[in-house]
Amino acid sequence: xxxxxxxxxxxxxxxxxxxxxxxxxxxxxxxxxxxxxxxxxxxxxxxxxxxxxxxxxxxxxxxxxxxxxxxxxxxxxxxxxxxxxxxxxxxxx
Amino acid sequence: xxxxxxxxxxxxxxxxxxxxxxxxxxxxxxxxxxxxxxxxxxxxxxxxxxxxxxxxxxxxxxxxxxxxxxxxxxxxxxxxxxxxxxxxxxxxxxxxxxxxxxxxxxxxxxxxxxxxxxxxxxxxxxxxxxxxxxxxxxxxxxxxxxxxxxxxxxxxxxxxxxxxxxxxxxxxxxxxxxxxxxxxxxxxxxxxxxxxxxxxxxxxxxxxxxxxxxxxxxxxxxxxxxxxxxxxxxxxxxxxxxxxxxxxxxxxxxxxxxxxxxxxxxxxxxxxxxxxxxxxxxxxxxxxxxxxxxxxxxxxxxxxxxxxxxxxxxxxxxxxxxxxxxxxxxxxxxxxxxxxxxxxxxxxxxxxxxxxxxxxxxxxxxxxxxxxxxxxxxxxxxxxxxxxxxxxxxxxxxxxxxxxxxxxxxxxxxxxxxxxxxxxxxxxxxxxxxxxxxxxxxxxxxxxxxxxxxxxxxxxxxxxxxxxxxxxxxxxxxxxxxxxxx
Numbered sequence: 084x085x086x087x088x089x090x091x092x093x094x095x096x097x098x099x100x101x102x103x104x105x106x107x108x109x110x111x112x113x114x115x116x117x118x119x120x121x122x123x124x125x126x127x128x129x130x131x132x133x134x135x136x137x138x139x140x141x142x143x144x145x146x147x148x149x150x151x152x153x154x155x156x157x158x159x160x161x162x163x164x165x166x167x168x169x170x171x172x173x174x175x176x
Numbered sequence: 177x178x179x180x181x182x183x184x185x186x187x188x189x190x191x192x193x194x195x196x197x198x199x200x201x202x203x204x205x206x207x208x209x210x211x212x213x214x215x216x217x218x219x220x221x222x223x224x225x226x227x228x229x230x231x232x233x234x235x236x237x238x239x240x241x242x243x244x245x246x247x248x249x250x251x252x253x254x255x256x257x258x259x260x261x262x263x264x265x266x267x268x269x270x271x272x273x274x275x276x277x278x279x280x281x282x283x284x285x286x287x288x289x290x291x292x293x294x295x296x297x298x299x300x301x302x303x304x305x306x307x308x309x310x311x312x313x314x315x316x317x318x319x320x321x322x323x324x325x326x327x328x329x330x331x332x333x334x335x336x337x338x339x340x341x342x343x344x345x346x347x348x349x350x351x352x353x354x355x356x357x358x359x360x361x362x363x364x365x366x367x368x369x370x371x372x373x374x375x376x377x378x379x380x381x382x383x384x385x386x387x388x389x390x391x392x393x394x395x396x397x398x399x400x401x402x403x404x405x406x407x408x409x410x411x412x413x414x415x416x417x418x419x420x421x422x423x424x425x426x427x428x429x430x431x432x433x434x435x436x437x438x439x440x441x442x443x444x445x446x447x448x449x450x451x452x453x454x455x456x457x458x459x460x461x462x463x464x465x466x467x468x469x470x471x472x473x474x475x476x477x478x479x480x481x482x483x484x485x486x487x488x489x490x491x492x493x494x495x496x497x498x499x500x501x502x503x504x505x506x507x508x509x510x511x512x513x514x515x516x517x518x519x520x521x522x523x524x525x526x527x528x529x530x531x532x533x534x535x536x537x538x539x540x541x542x543x544x545x546x547x548x549x550x551x552x553x554x555x556x557x558x559x560x561x562x563x564x565x566x567x568x569x570x571x572x573x574x575x576x577x578x579x580x581x582x583x584x585x586x587x588x589x590x591x592x593x594x595x596x597x598x599x600x601x602x603x604x605x606x607x608x609x610x611x612x613x614x615x616x617x618x619x620x621x622x623x624x625x626x627x628x629x630x631x632x633x634x635x636x637x638x639x640x641x642x643x644x645x646x647x648x649x650x651x652x653x654x655x656x657x658x659x660x661x662x
Contacts, residue, residue: 090657096274100592103269107262107425111417118255118404119413126399134387136402139251143258147458154265154454162450164443167276 092165102157110150117142180495181330181502188368188503189345192361192510196349199357209543210285210530213354214522218280220359220440222448226264227366228359229436229449230457231511233263233427239369239505240322243468244481250394250401250472252411254465259416261461262424263433264454268446270428271437274591276446278656279438286519287431287587288527290438294590294654297598301527303605304583308431308523311579313557314571316516320561322482323509329486330502336562342510343558350514351551355439358514365507370456372504373463376485379492380470393473401469418628421635422577429584430576432515435522517557521550574613581608581634585642593646594653600646608638 122129122138132140203212211217220228246253275290284290288304320342327338349357384390394401405411427433440446471478471488478484485505489498525546530537537545560568582605589596612634619630626633 090277092277093274093656096272096277097592099272100270100274103266103272106269107266110262111420114255114258115413115417122404126395126403129402131388131391134389134391136251136391138404139255139402143255143462146258147261147462150261150265151451151454151458155451158447158450162443162447164447165273165277167273167280167442 095163095165099162102161106150106153106157109153110146113146113149114142117146178330178495181490181499183496184499184503185327185330185506188365188507191364192345192349192357195361195364196353196357199349199353199360202356203354209539209546210526211283212356213543213546214285214518214526215435215439216354216356216359218439218441219356220436220445222440222445223452224359224363225436225440225445226449226451226453226456228362228439228511228515229267229433229453230264230460231362231366231369231508232432232436232515233260233430233457233512239464239508240326240482240485243464243471244484246465246468247472247478247484248481249406249411250398250403250469252404252406252416254462254469255404256411256416256419257461257465259419259424261454261458262420263427264457265450266425267428267433267437268450268453270588271434271591272446273443275434275437276440276443278591281656284438286522286526287434287583288523291586291590291601292527292531295586295596295598295601297602298532300586300598300601300605301531303602304431304586305523305527307579307582307605307609309520310571311575312432312516312520313553314568315575316513316520317557317561317564317568318572318575319509319513319516320557321564323506323513324561325482326486326502326506326509329483339558339561343554343561346510346513346517347551347554347558350517351547351554354546355518358511358518359439361514362511365511366456368500368507369460369504372501373460373467375497376489376493376501377463377467377470379497380467380474380488383492384470384474390470390473394469397473401472412627414627415624415629418632422580422629422631426577426580426584426631426635429580429582429587431523431579431583432519434583434587435519517550517554521546521553524553525549574609574616577616577629577631577634578609578612580631581612581638584608584635585638589642589646594655595646595651596642596654597646597649597652599649600642600644603645604638604642607641608634611637 118138121141130137135144242257279290282290282293284293288301288308291304292301320339323342324335324339327333327342328335331338349361381387391402398407400407400409440449467488468484471484475488475491478487486502489501493501529545530542585604586601612630615625615633616630619625
């Protein structure tokens with residue numbers, strides 16, 4: 084017998100959830116790495132980019148845009164649309 | 177009284193009032209009142225979904241308290257605030273499609289509804305409903321108090337008068353309009369927040385003579401202001417990172433956020449909301465908190481943190497623009513309060529009254545009870561906020577962290593682990609809330625345990641408890657596709 088939870092939509096949903104966790108891990112590493120990697124030296128040695136301290140520029144400003152860009156890529160190329168209502172094509176047969 | 181500043185605020189109130197009426201008209205031709213009133217009949221589109229998630233979540237703390245803290249602490253606090261960017265995509269990706277599919281199948285209207293069908297346990301329902309009512313009621317009262325103080329500071333009204341205006345405005349559109357009115361006004365308020373913070377940021381940078389100039393001023397005042405470690409160097413990496421749980425990924429455990437993950441019409445709306453939500457939450461948080469830091473050289477010596485945003489807006493902008501910008505924190509408070517009000521009402525009406533007291537209620541009766549209870553709860557909050565009791569302020573301290581520790585694992589494992597059972601869920605909720613309260617007291621007395629925020633350990637404890645206790649009992653797999661058999 085097939086597994087009772089064979090609804091094909093759940094596989095797509097599970098993949099979404101894993102993508103979400105992956106993005107969050109990447110987000111955290113980028114955020115933490117630049118903030119504390121570049122920001123831990125004494126403030127006199129800081130370099131500045133467009134007026135912002137380099138650690139902040141990379142971690143927070145570039146970080147936001149990188150994540151927005153990645154979410155766009157993921158949404159456009161990796162997420163699949165599924166029907167939500169039972170009575171339409173969603174019913175596994 | 178400054179009418180140029182007040183004009184846009186009054187305009188905001190008038191518009192949301194009409195949204196309430198429009199939404200209540202829409203409701204007349206629906207078949208299920210509960211699903212319509214508490215979930216907008218699952219018809220939200222991408223933009224409204226993204227905005228209502230952001231707006232519900234971004235409360236007075238992100239619009240007044242947060243920038244105020246950034247003013248005192250410096251860039252380290254902006255770094256901390258950026259842990260919230262993850263909420264823009266994480267909630268929808270993780271709860272996302274599975275939650276939408278499963279809750280449609282089970283016809284769940286609230287988060288607690290979902291837990292009830294998934295765990296088949298009255299104890300789970302009562303425990304959840306009681307924690308939602310207690311914690312969110314106090315969180316709501318705290319927001320009302322914030323809203324009233326904001327009106328008070330901008331007008332010549334007394335605190336009670338300001339509270340009254342705020343309460344009437346919110347009550348009218350929530351009570352008559354339900355979830356659809358809340359979501360649509362949230363969308364409008366979200367746009368106001370987005371545009372308002374952008375305008376204010378530009379104005380502050382100009383007033384400070386450019387970014388470079390501002391940072392020179394900050395460094396010459398106190399170099400620590402431009403480090404990740406805070407003005408006194410005490411903001412540790414571990415502490416800041418633990419906010420990833422409190423205001424980042426842990427947010428999926430908040431009922432007012434989770435309920436939105438079942439409210440959209442189709443997966444295309446969800447995909448659009450992912451992109452819009454990430455952009456909006458990312459830029460609002462970045463801009464808002466940067467304003468707080470940049471305000472320091474422009475307007476030094478502000479003592480009360482919540483006053484930073486109103487004062488800097490009045491200082492750097494022409495009055496009528498300041499009015500539009502100051503509608504943003506007002507919008508943020510309202511859009512949080514309206515969601516909490518509706519959620520507390522749904523816990524009382526749907527999860528307790530309809531489930532256990534009157535399951536055979538007619539459409540008319542359900543309508544009467546839903547609208548009636550929403551109004552009554554609102555009025556009780558108003559009365560309590562006039563002269564807030566100690567206990568209320570106290571409970572608010574536990575509200576968000578406590579709810580996250582209680583709900584995160586029952587929701588996540590309920591969706592993704594077939595062996596999750598009611599014993600695990602009950603034990604994990606009790607341990608989550610209990611240890612949160614315990615550690616809160618410990619931390620208040622002795623400083624943060626292991627240098628991390630209070631929420632960290634309870635979330636870990638409730639995880640271990642959930643898995644351990646679930647496995648202790650008979651392993652009976654739960655399949656969503658078999659659900660209708662019961």
